[in-house]
Amino acid sequence: MRNLRRVVVVGAALAGLRAVQSLRREGFDGDITLIGAEKHTPYNRPPLSKSVLRGDDDVSLPGAEELDDHWLRGRQAVRLRTTDKTVLLDDGSEVGYDGLVIATGARPRSVPGPLDGMHTLRTIEDALALRAELESGAEHLVIIGGGFIGGEVASTARVLGVKVTVVDAGPYPMSRTLGTATGQWLAAHHERNGVELISGVRVSGVRGTKRVTGVTLTDGRNIPADLVVAAAGVTPNTEWLEGSGLALDDGLLCDATLFARGHDDIVAAGDVARWPHEMYDGELVRVEHWSNANDQGGVAAKNLLAGRQDARPYLEVPSFATHVHGARIQTAGLPHLADEAQIVAGSLEEDRFAVAFTRRGVATGAVAVNSPKDWIRLKREITASGGR
Numbered sequence: 001m002r003n004l005r006r007v008v009v010v011g012a013a014l015a016g017l018r019a020v021q022s023l024r025r026e027g028f029d030g031d032i033t034l035i036g037a038e039k040h041t042p043y044n045r046p047p048l049s050k051s052v053l054r055g056d057d058d059v060s061l062p063g064a065e066e067l068d069d070h071w072l073r074g075r076q077a078v079r080l081r082t083t084d085k086t087v088l089l090d091d092g093s094e095v096g097y098d099g100l101v102i103a104t105g106a107r108p109r110s111v112p113g114p115l116d117g118m119h120t121l122r123t124i125e126d127a128l129a130l131r132a133e134l135e136s137g138a139e140h141l142v143i144i145g146g147g148f149i150g151g152e153v154a155s156t157a158r159v160l161g162v163k164v165t166v167v168d169a170g171p172y173p174m175s176r177t178l179g180t181a182t183g184q185w186l187a188a189h190h191e192r193n194g195v196e197l198i199s200g201v202r203v204s205g206v207r208g209t210k211r212v213t214g215v216t217l218t219d220g221r222n223i224p225a226d227l228v229v230a231a232a233g234v235t236p237n238t239e240w241l242e243g244s245g246l247a248l249d250d251g252l253l254c255d256a257t258l259f260a261r262g263h264d265d266i267v268a269a270g271d272v273a274r275w276p277h278e279m280y281d282g283e284l285v286r287v288e289h290w291s292n293a294n295d296q297g298g299v300a301a302k303n304l305l306a307g308r309q310d311a312r313p314y315l316e317v318p319s320f321a322t323h324v325h326g327a328r329i330q331t332a333g334l335p336h337l338a339d340e341a342q343i344v345a346g347s348l349e350e351d352r353f354a355v356a357f358t359r360r361g362v363a364t365g366a367v368a369v370n371s372p373k374d375w376i377r378l379k380r381e382i383t384a385s386g387g388r
């Protein structure tokens with residue numbers, strides 16, 4: 001183990017928490033300072049678009065109760081000076097480090113026009129505010145973006161009897177992530193469950209003076225709405241790293257072992273990290289999934305302690321699950337990097353199927369709808385082709 005005395009972890013959520021746990025598990029007995037912009041103990045985000053909207057407030061994250069290290073809550077890192085290894089905070093204070101873990105995650109892309117009734121969904125406060133609106137008799141919800149968060153919010157709103165329109169820029173919702181066949185199936189599934197789906201256009205603006213009354217689409221149509229959720233992707237939180245000399249491009253650019261490019265004392269993990277995945281011929285990827293942040297936080301911290309020479313590449317196969325109108329959709333690997341897709345079990349008509357994705361003949365991705373056993377089998381095949 002390298003001789004580090006002070007490790008600073010910036011970002012006190014899933015990846016940051018797992019990094020702290022890993023440091024202690026690996027025997028690091030120096031100082032750890034965890035810096036988090038939110039005031040809460042690290043919590044779980046997946047329930048925010050699911051059970052929390054239905055009234056269950058449990059967002060606890062196993063392990064968060066173990067945090068007894070020096071922890072700066074509600075404090076934001078605003079700059080990084082690599083020359084003298086210092087993180088500058090929003091209250092003017094400075095924290096020095098020998099080793100730094102960057103786990104600042106991502107935030108929703110900005111929404112057009114701040115009006116009452118406009119929401120994004122990333123924090124517990126966001127979820128409680130949206131829930132209050134859904135419970136207080138919203139009539140017509142427009143969701144900008146048909147990704148997994150959009151799909152989950154649509155499901156909950158339909159159960160509550162709210163009229164829902166989803167506006168999605170792609171030909172079919174989630175077709176980049178899930179492939180065309182599953183995207184087509186998902187479009188039909190939304191429609192069968194009473195969701196109006198408008199594909200192939202974007203929202204160009206919102207209407208209303210104090211409260212939102214509707215959205216305008218790029219094709220000129222106006223859609224009425226008294227509630228709007230913008231769920232059109234996320235932006236990695238890297239602004240505080242500008243001018244630091246770290247390489248930034250849709251995230252913090254790392255090498256295969258999660259060290260920031262050109263820096264032996266800085267690693268990154270979770271939604272903010274973009275690294276060359278060796279299973280995919282070194283293609284740069286940034287993965288916005290729970291399991292990625294969960295696993296990467298630990299591996300990044302372990303590598304930081306080991307040092308670049310003894311670090312191991314991060315090879316875990318990404319995986320993800322969502323529920324949309326009662327259907328369980330699971331993915332493994334990175335289907336969007338494939339050059340071929342084939343339905344290998346079930347059929348779209350049965351609402352139960354699995355799709356295997358290959359790249360130059362090698363298993364690279366899988367999507368399963370209501371087929372958990374097929375998903376496990378396909379994930380094993382992907383792992384056997386070079387992942388973990």
Ligand SMILES: Cc1cc2nc3c(=O)[nH]c(=O)nc-3n(C[C@H](O)[C@H](O)[C@H](O)COP(=O)(O)OP(=O)(O)OC[C@H]3O[C@@H](n4cnc5c(N)ncnc54)[C@H](O)[C@@H]3O)c2cc1C
Nearest residue numbers: 011013014015037045046077105106270271288289290293
């Ligand atoms: C509503 C919702 C539902 C989801 N559902 C699923 C799901 O079903 N399955 C799945 O696999 N994934 C899901 N995800 C994605 C998953 O939650 C994320 O991939 C995961 O939370 C990423 O963790 P992270 O620690 O990398 O980043 P984040 O969770 O984004 O945490 C980063 C933390 O860093 C803090 N921070 C940012 N900048 C600074 C700064 N400058 N200084 C100090 N602190 C800072 C932030 O406030 C935040 O607390 C969902 C996400 C959301 C929002």
